[in-house]
Amino acid sequence: MKIRIDRGVCAGHALCAAKAPEVYRLDDEGYCCSDGEVVPVRLHAQARLGAQHCPEAAIFLDDEGEAAQPPEA
Ligand code: SF4
Numbered sequence: 001m002k003i004r005i006d007r008g009v010c011a012g013h014a015l016c017a018a019k020a021p022e023v024y025r026l027d028d029e030g031y032c033c034s035d036g037e038v039v040p041v042r043l044h045a046q047a048r049l050g051a052q053h054c055p056e057a058a059i060f061l062d063d064e065g066e067a068a069q070p071p072e073a
Pocket residue numbers: 005009010011012013014015016017030031032053054055056057058059
């Protein structure tokens with residue numbers, strides 16, 4: 001899973017990082033700067049939770065390639 005952030009839409013609410021601090025990082029101005037980061041399998045649920053709480057719908061989660069990852073031990 002890979003994170004895509006629409007930086008033109010992100011308004012710096014920081015709810016993504018509040019809901020999923022292990023997944024989403026904020027820049028010095030409070031905007032999400034996790035665009036392009038790969039989310040490990042163990043954090044997929046958190047990534048989805050953070051995305052669901054973004055009031056601007058600025059977060060997209062690319063699931064491409066997920067099937068190629070080995071299952072967690
Ligand atoms: S919750 Fe959405 S709008 Fe707020 S910082 Fe995160 S991505 Fe940006």
